[in-house]
Amino acid sequence: MKKPIIGISTITAFDEKFHSQRITYTEAVWNAGGESILIPAKQDKSNCAQIVSMLDGLIAPGGPDVDPDLYGEETLPECGKFIHYEDEYDMELIREAARQGKPVLAICRGMQVANVLYGGTLYQDIPTQFSREIQHSRVVKDVEIYHEAVLEPDSFLARILGEWESVKVNSSHHQAVKDLAEGFRIVGRASDGTVEAMENEDGSILCVQWHPERMQDMEIY
Ligand code: MN
Numbered sequence: 001m002k003k004p005i006i007g008i009s010t011i012t013a014f015d016e017k018f019h020s021q022r023i024t025y026t027e028a029v030w031n032a033g034g035e036s037i038l039i040p041a042k043q044d045k046s047n048c049a050q051i052v053s054m055l056d057g058l059i060a061p062g063g064p065d066v067d068p069d070l071y072g073e074e075t076l077p078e079c080g081k082f083i084h085y086e087d088e089y090d091m092e093l094i095r096e097a098a099r100q101g102k103p104v105l106a107i108c109r110g111m112q113v114a115n116v117l118y119g120g121t122l123y124q125d126i127p128t129q130f131s132r133e134i135q136h137s138r139v140v141k142d143v144e145i146y147h148e149a150v151l152e153p154d155s156f157l158a159r160i161l162g163e164w165e166s167v168k169v170n171s172s173h174h175q176a177v178k179d180l181a182e183g184f185r186i187v188g189r190a191s192d193g194t195v196e197a198m199e200n201e202d203g204s205i206l207c208v209q210w211h212p213e214r215m216q217d218m219e220i221y
Contacts, residue, residue, distance in 0.1 A: 003034055004033070004057065005055050006035070006058070007052070007059070008026065008037070009038075009041060009086075009090050012083065013081065019038070022213075024214050025107075029059070031216060034057075034127070036092060039051055040091050048095075049099075051101060051133075055102055057104070058073050058093055058105070059105050059107065059110070060094055060109075060114060062108035062211065063173055064215055065080040066122060067083075068082075070116050076170065078125030079125060091113055095213040098205060104206070106208070107212065114181070115180065116211055117182050119182045120179050121179040130194065132195065134191065135148050136174060136176070136194060137171070145169065145197075147191065148166045148167070149188040149209075154202025155187035157199055157206060170214055171209075171210060180195070183200050184205075188208070196209045
């Protein structure tokens with residue numbers, strides 16, 4: 001049987017001479033029965049329609065911060081490095097996937113990109129702009145389970161996770177959703193109120209702030 005082909009966009013933040021992405025994404029796709037294709041971000045976004053047409057699904061993965069200019073804000077000193085054309089390229093991939101009816105899983109930065117694409121805004125830095133209650137940016141131990149996310153029981157996310165009321169998640173982000181994008185609803189929150197998951201009406205764009213691909217062999221309930 002033909003396996004689903006899942007596209008995963010790459011970043012240059014690890015090394016500007018390489019289009020790269022973490023091994024955990026590709027391994028997670030393989031473990032789930034799919035095949036992975038890495039997609040290099042291009043300044044010219046006109047190839048996105050053809051690229052997406054070759055895919056069965058898209059993962060918008062983690063990476064650096066999102067350019068605040070894309071949601072109409074000045075860059076604060078606490079905002080980290082961003083690469084504008086990579087943000088725009090990832091947005092175009094998501095837009096195309098939605099247009100072509102291909103499901104999207106947006107993870108961490110991918111969720112923030114999706115929120116901005118559909119008109120939302122971000123906290124550029126959670127501790128200085130929102131809350132210090134939970135240290136969401138776990139620089140050293142970001143693969144560890146760290147906080148809970150309470151789920152909306154009737155959400156697509158809760159259904160595919162097995163109807164659980166909450167899950168234990170890792171946390172490797174210092175930005176988060178501020179104003180929610182149009183057409184989405186929040187389906188998971190941390191105890192400090194941070195948006196940890198959102199989805200569109202039919203669940204075809206599913207967004208999580210944590211890294212499920214780093215938790216494949218972990219107990220989350
Ligand atoms: Mn978190």
